[in-house]
Structures are given as C-alpha cells and as structure tokens.
Amino acid sequence: MRVILFLIFILAILVFLSISEDKLNKKMKLGVVGILVLFLAIFYIYESSAKKDIENAKDLSMSFLQGENLKCNGVDVNSTNFIYLEKMDSFLARQGASEKFIGLQFSIDECKK
Known part of the structure; x- marks a missing residue:
C-alpha cells in the first residue's frame, strides 16, 4: 500500500512540476510540492505506527491462544x-x-x- 501511494505522489509531483511557468510560478510549485511531501511523511509515520500496533495485538492474541x-x-x-x-x-x-x-x-x- 505504501509503495503504491508513494508512486502516486511522485507522479503527482512530476505532473505538477510540468505545468508551465505561465500558469504557476516556482514559489507556488515548491509550496505545493512541500505540502505534498509533508502529507506523505505524516501518512508514512501514521502507517508505521498502526502496523506496529497491529503486529503487537496479533502477537498478544497468539500468545494467549497458545496458553x-x-x-x-x-x-x-x-x-x-x-x-x-x-x-x-x-x-x-x-x-x-x-x-x-x-x-x-x-x-x-x-x-x-
């Protein structure tokens, strides 16, 4: 899931950067790219934390079921x-x-x- 979202973000950034200078200046482009990168970082941290919690719960339940x-x-x-x-x-x-x-x-x- 992470890999697919990462590839979508990279593609979105490349498409966004390919927009001509007439429509958006460099500051606007960098600002939007920065926000996208920040969003990606937050998503990655959340996903890692959730995965760790799920693995811990699975480990505890398996231990309980094994006695x-x-x-x-x-x-x-x-x-x-x-x-x-x-x-x-x-x-x-x-x-x-x-x-x-x-x-x-x-x-x-x-x-x-």
Whole structure:
C-alpha cells in the first residue's frame, strides 16, 4: 500500500512540476510540492505506527491462544478464566471463572506479556 501511494505522489509531483511557468510560478510549485511531501511523511509515520500496533495485538492474541498468561491492568489473564473476542480484540471473563474475574473485560491494548 505504501509503495503504491508513494508512486502516486511522485507522479503527482512530476505532473505538477510540468505545468508551465505561465500558469504557476516556482514559489507556488515548491509550496505545493512541500505540502505534498509533508502529507506523505505524516501518512508514512501514521502507517508505521498502526502496523506496529497491529503486529503487537496479533502477537498478544497468539500468545494467549497458545496458553500463555498475559498481564492486563495488573490482572493475570489466561485461557482458564478468560476468552478472547477476536472481533473486539479484547478478553472477557468466562462465565464459570472465579468470582474475582466476573464482569472483567480488557482491551488487548491494555495487556502485556
């Protein structure tokens, strides 16, 4: 996805720079190119951050499903007392769980190995 967007931006910059001097002067062209480059940089940073978060969530969910304990807000989350809700990326206390776990639900963002 990043590569395609990068190529589209390069193409847009080249097309924009090819516009004749009569219609836009160099300052205007450089300003627009600068804004496009800034937009591309912001998009890249956001995309990298989102990818890292998704990989972390996938790693935590796989660890939980393989039987490892996770720590969520100071509570030990394991497959004995919790179930993993894939669509919501969260852990919900099982119905037959210990009384101290009843009603607890944790987002995967709150958990660590």
